[in-house]
Amino acid sequence: MAVFTPVSIDEAKGFLAGYDLGEVVELTPIAEGVENTNYRLETANGRFVLTLFEGRTDEASLPFCLGLTAHLAARGFPCPTPIEDRAGAWLGRLNGRAAAVIEWKTGAWLRHPSEADQAAAGAVLARLHQTAAGFEIQRENPVGPAMWRRLADRCAAGASGEDRVLLDQVEAALARLGDVFGADLPGGPIHADYFPDNILFEGGQVSAVIDFYFGCNGAFAYDLAIALSAWGFDAEGRAMPGAIAAFQRGYESVRPLSDAERAALPRLGEAAALRFTLTRLHDRIFHDPSKLVTPKDPAVFLRRLEHWRAVETA
Numbered sequence: 001m002a003v004f005t006p007v008s009i010d011e012a013k014g015f016l017a018g019y020d021l022g023e024v025v026e027l028t029p030i031a032e033g034v035e036n037t038n039y040r041l042e043t044a045n046g047r048f049v050l051t052l053f054e055g056r057t058d059e060a061s062l063p064f065c066l067g068l069t070a071h072l073a074a075r076g077f078p079c080p081t082p083i084e085d086r087a088g089a090w091l092g093r094l095n096g097r098a099a100a101v102i103e104w105k106t107g108a109w110l111r112h113p114s115e116a117d118q119a120a121a122g123a124v125l126a127r128l129h130q131t132a133a134g135f136e137i138q139r140e141n142p143v144g145p146a147m148w149r150r151l152a153d154r155c156a157a158g159a160s161g162e163d164r165v166l167l168d169q170v171e172a173a174l175a176r177l178g179d180v181f182g183a184d185l186p187g188g189p190i191h192a193d194y195f196p197d198n199i200l201f202e203g204g205q206v207s208a209v210i211d212f213y214f215g216c217n218g219a220f221a222y223d224l225a226i227a228l229s230a231w232g233f234d235a236e237g238r239a240m241p242g243a244i245a246a247f248q249r250g251y252e253s254v255r256p257l258s259d260a261e262r263a264a265l266p267r268l269g270e271a272a273a274l275r276f277t278l279t280r281l282h283d284r285i286f287h288d289p290s291k292l293v294t295p296k297d298p299a300v301f302l303r304r305l306e307h308w309r310a311v312e313t314a
């Protein structure tokens, strides 16, 4: 999260007059994250998250994203429930943006997860895939191959120096990768951004999976490849084989992979590495220093390609 669209306490009070949440006590910007504007909201009834949806989260996708968390939470999966206003709606408008109030979940994300934490996070991802079955709304991946092309073209218009070198490497990798999503692998609703900073832990257990705004329909093995790419590498982008194995072991303790999924993982890992390199590169090139958001480093994500290629070759 981050703050792209500032909200004053009076503006929040006006918006929240439509909810049964009691008096607004405090509104605090949340500096983490890079996609949407988020505030921690204290009211007489407790703590919530106030989210204003920014550019990459288009409004039409929100019934999918909020509906999926509501579907999962209603089935006992650890994730926040969106809060309805008095008219029973999850979405309103605030300062020109679609806005929602989300249940606050306790816990904190882990900067240095142990292998036991990795396994726990892997098992919860598999539970997410199983529990999402039966969720009817469909959403195409908003950051699929067609968007990769658009992002790369936009980056080309603004990249210089180190960013230009990275972009050339991304272009070469895209050409080499070809059509990665052609295989008929098992799928359904996926999180598609299952990074450590979206998984809260408390008492050694996952207390909440948050931030379903990249959620979409896709192959479960791609979601796993994204998660392995997020959890299984150090800050410089070097593979941590023990972490990768622990996460996958946890996942497969709940949902074993088929041979076809296992064979597809390295190329899906390459796809994941490219997808996050591209959004990070784009966001760094077009970063607006006046916004309360810290761009993430694309280069460390591109390094994951070397690992996935080595696995593929082996």
Ligand SMILES: Nc1ncnc2c1ncn2[C@@H]1O[C@H](COP(=O)(O)OP(=O)(O)O)[C@@H](O)[C@H]1O
Residues within 6 Å of the ligand: 001, 002, 030, 032, 033, 034, 035, 036, 037, 038, 049, 080, 102, 103, 104, 105, 106, 109, 197, 198, 210, 211, 213
């Ligand atoms: N429902 C929630 N309960 C508790 N904390 C949350 C919740 N949603 C977000 N946060 C906090 O806000 C931070 C950023 O949220 P995130 O959803 O990742 O933002 P973005 O939409 O920009 O990706 C999280 O790391 C967490 O600390």
Ligand SMILES: N[C@@H](CCOP(=O)(O)O)C(=O)O
Residues within 6 Å of the ligand: 001, 032, 033, 034, 035, 036, 193, 195, 197, 198, 211, 276, 279, 280, 296
């Ligand atoms: N996980 C992505 C960024 C997506 O946004 P966030 O708000 O979850 O941080 C990345 O690391 O590139």
